[in-house]
Amino acid sequence: MAHDTAHHESNTKRIWNVFWLLSAITIVEVILGIIKPAFLVETTVISMKLLNWIFIILTIWKAYYITWAFMHMEGETAGLRRSVVWTGIFLVCYLIFILLTEGDYIYEVFKSGHKSWDF
Amino acid sequence: METTVIKTGTDDKTWGGGNEPLKVSYGKMMMWFFILSDALTFSGFLAAYGFSRFKFINSWPIADEVFNHFPFLHGVDAPMYYVALMTFILIFSSVTMVLAVDAGHHMKKNKVIIYMFLTIIGGAIFVGSQAWEWKNFIKGEYGAVETKGGQILQFVDNEGHRVALKDIAVTLPSVRVEHENKNGIWYKSGEGLPSYTVEEIQQGFMQRKDLLIRTQILTESGEKTILSREASLDKLNKDVIGIVEGANLRHNEYGSPLFANFFFFITGFHGFHVFSGVIINIIIFFNVILGTYERRKNYEMVEKVGLYWHFVDLVWVFVFTFFYLV
Missing domain, CATH: 1.10.287 (Helix Hairpins)
Incomplete structure (x- = not known):
C-alpha cells in the first residue's frame, strides 16, 4: 500500500x-x-x-x-484484508445458499402437501 | 543502574520477536477479527430471516405498509422515509467518526473531541429513532382478525384502503369482563381483553356493505389478495377466532408472527450494538478530553472504537436492505 x-x-x-x-x-x-x-x-x-x-x-x-x-x-496488508473479507464472504454465501434452498423446499411442501394451512 | 533492553541478537530476523505479521497492532487486528465473528452472527440472523421468508414467500408482509410512519405526520402514508432518515443519521455519524480518526492521526485533540461528540449525538438519535419505530410497530395501526389456522385477515373498503377495527365495530353488550384482583381470593391474571369482540366486528362488517377482507396471500403483481364480499362474509363468520391489535412475539396484525419475531430480534440486536457503541464512544470521548491519548502520543484507541462504529453502520446497511427494501 x-x-x-x-x-x-x-x-x-x-x-x-x-x-x-x-x-x-x-x-x-x-x-x-x-x-x-x-x-x-x-x-x-x-x-x-x-x-x-x-x-x-x-x-x-x-x-x-x-x-x-x-x-x-x-x-x-493483503494478508489481513483477505483473512477478514474472504472468510466472511465464503461463510456467508454458504449459509445463505443452504438456508434459502431449504426455505424454498419447505415452501413447496406447504404448497403441494395434502394438508391445508389456510383455515 | 541503567535500564537496558536485552538484545537477543535476533531482532532483525522474522521470528526474533517484536514482529507484526500483518503490519498492524495486536488490538486493531483483534478488533478486526471480533468484527468478522460479529458479522457472522448477524449473517446468521439475516439468513434465518431469509429462510423464513422463503418458507412463506407468498404471504410475507409488505414492509412499505408496515413502516409508514413519520413523526408529526399522523395518518400520512410515508413509506420508508423515516428509515431512510435513520440510515442517513447513521452514515453521517460514521463520517464524523472517520473524521475524528483522521484528526487523531494529526494529533489535533480539539477536533477529535468535536467529531467524537457529534458521533455520540448521531448514535443517540439513531437509538431513539429505533425505539420510536418499535413503539409504532407494537402499537399497530388498523388492527386485524386472526383465523383458527393463525392466518391474519385485514379489512379494506371497496377502493382498497385499509379500514381500522374501531371504524367497523358496533357496540354490543358484552358479558366478558376482565378478571381483576379485587374480584377473587385466588387471583391469577388473565390475558387482557381486546378492545372489541369478534361478534362486534362481525356485526359491524355485515352492516357496512363496502367492506371486504384482505388476506395475506400475495398476487402475481406482489399485492395482497382481496376477497369478494361473499367470500369475505363466509371467512369472517366461519374461521375467525380472535382480534389482533399491534404486534408482539405471538401475534402480529401485519401478517406472519415470524416477521415480528425477526424484526424485534434483528433490529433489537443491532440497536443493542449501537447502544454499546455509544457507551464505548463516550468512554473514549472522556479519555480524549482527559488527554490520555495526547500523553500516549497516539490516538489508536479512537481508531479501534471507530472500526466498531463503522461495523454497526455496515450492519445497518444490510438490515435496511433486507427488512425494508427487498
Whole structure:
C-alpha cells in the first residue's frame, strides 16, 4: 500500500466524497423502493425480482465503500484484508445458499402437501 | 543502574520477536477479527430471516405498509422515509467518526473531541429513532382478525384502503369482563381483553356493505389478495377466532408472527450494538478530553472504537436492505 505507516496526510476530501456517494446510493434505493418500477418488479433473474437484485448489489457496493474507505481496509496488508473479507464472504454465501434452498423446499411442501394451512 | 533492553541478537530476523505479521497492532487486528465473528452472527440472523421468508414467500408482509410512519405526520402514508432518515443519521455519524480518526492521526485533540461528540449525538438519535419505530410497530395501526389456522385477515373498503377495527365495530353488550384482583381470593391474571369482540366486528362488517377482507396471500403483481364480499362474509363468520391489535412475539396484525419475531430480534440486536457503541464512544470521548491519548502520543484507541462504529453502520446497511427494501 502506498501509505501504510505514514498515512498522516489528511484525506478528509475522500471521506466527504465517500459520504456523498453513500448518500446518493441510499437515495436511489429509497426512490426505487417507493415507486417500484413495474418492469423491474416483473422481470425475474435467477428466481428473484430484478429490483431485489439491484437492491442487493447497491448494498454490497455501499458495504465495500464503508469497509474500504471508512474502516480503512484499503490501507491494511493483503494478508489481513483477505483473512477478514474472504472468510466472511465464503461463510456467508454458504449459509445463505443452504438456508434459502431449504426455505424454498419447505415452501413447496406447504404448497403441494395434502394438508391445508389456510383455515 | 541503567535500564537496558536485552538484545537477543535476533531482532532483525522474522521470528526474533517484536514482529507484526500483518503490519498492524495486536488490538486493531483483534478488533478486526471480533468484527468478522460479529458479522457472522448477524449473517446468521439475516439468513434465518431469509429462510423464513422463503418458507412463506407468498404471504410475507409488505414492509412499505408496515413502516409508514413519520413523526408529526399522523395518518400520512410515508413509506420508508423515516428509515431512510435513520440510515442517513447513521452514515453521517460514521463520517464524523472517520473524521475524528483522521484528526487523531494529526494529533489535533480539539477536533477529535468535536467529531467524537457529534458521533455520540448521531448514535443517540439513531437509538431513539429505533425505539420510536418499535413503539409504532407494537402499537399497530388498523388492527386485524386472526383465523383458527393463525392466518391474519385485514379489512379494506371497496377502493382498497385499509379500514381500522374501531371504524367497523358496533357496540354490543358484552358479558366478558376482565378478571381483576379485587374480584377473587385466588387471583391469577388473565390475558387482557381486546378492545372489541369478534361478534362486534362481525356485526359491524355485515352492516357496512363496502367492506371486504384482505388476506395475506400475495398476487402475481406482489399485492395482497382481496376477497369478494361473499367470500369475505363466509371467512369472517366461519374461521375467525380472535382480534389482533399491534404486534408482539405471538401475534402480529401485519401478517406472519415470524416477521415480528425477526424484526424485534434483528433490529433489537443491532440497536443493542449501537447502544454499546455509544457507551464505548463516550468512554473514549472522556479519555480524549482527559488527554490520555495526547500523553500516549497516539490516538489508536479512537481508531479501534471507530472500526466498531463503522461495523454497526455496515450492519445497518444490510438490515435496511433486507427488512425494508427487498
